[in-house]
Amino acid sequence: MQIIHTIADMRRWRAENADVAIVPTMGNLHEGHISLARQARRHARRVIVSIFVNPLQFGANEDFSRYPRTLSDDCDRLREVDTDVVFAPAADTLFPHPQSYHVEPPALANELCGAFRPGHFRGVATIVLKFFNITQPCVALFGQKDYQQLAIIRGMVTDLNVPVDIVAGATVRAADGLALSSRNGFLSAPERAEAPRLYQTLNVIRDRLATGQRDFTALELAASATLAVHGWRVDYVAIRRRDLTMPASGDTDFVVLAAAHLGNTRLIDNIEVESTETL
Known part of the structure; x- marks a missing residue:
């Protein structure tokens, strides 16, 4: 090399x-x-x-x-x-x-x-x-x-x-679901234990989309509130089409994205949701 x-x-x-x-x-x-x-x-x-x-x-x-x-x-x-x-x-x-x-x-x-x-x-x-x-x-x-x-x-x-x-x-994750990032090294031990909640919260949205829920704003606000209760400072939780335009009503292929601060460290993550999951 x-x-x-x-x-x-x-x-x-x-x-x-x-x-x-x-x-x-x-x-x-x-x-x-x-x-x-x-x-x-x-x-x-x-x-x-x-x-x-x-x-x-x-x-x-x-x-x-x-x-x-x-x-x-x-x-x-x-x-x-x-x-x-x-x-x-x-x-x-x-x-x-x-x-x-x-x-x-x-x-x-x-x-x-x-x-x-x-x-x-x-x-x-x-x-x-x-x-x-x-x-x-x-x-x-x-x-x-x-x-x-x-x-x-x-x-x-x-x-x-x-x-x-x-x-x-594809995103590579730790065993507890946290997306690998160079910034993960900035997390304290308690913050590292809390960090997988970001991925878990995105999975909750994916599951609710799969049941047919389409009030995107309500889903985003609920996820942000969950993170805030556990000490996160949320920049955004967003449900978008795969091309990152705002989603319309009805079934489509989505991506759920989030960025939030845990202590002094900003973490991002996302999950794609296939249209077949929303049937």
């Missing part, structure tokens, strides 16, 4: 290797990331995992400075799954001067997580396009836990005619 830090070296490697998949990450890798790296091998002959904590997607009062940087440990894990390249550029390599041009996502970027993290998806889309331009992958893999991010990246690739196939990896 090669560890590459410069754009020039990355491009030289890419010029010598065809059929490449990339897994963009911010490092501090967990089994969710590793599962994407394994899955990438099924889509391409060569696999790049990028590791970069992107300042463009953090707000002024967010956790950029304390986000874990664990490059050595990350590389050890990636060697075990036969990753070809870890691309880990420094900030001044990607941003030799302040970024002047940005990808402006559509209105969806200002809803759900975007309503609470202004500019977040602008920063995500911009850095992802930079990595696509540098590495020229055929395929890119993103976790489904970041459902809104996945939708925005797919839309960007379609609208800008970027020749990259976007593949979603």
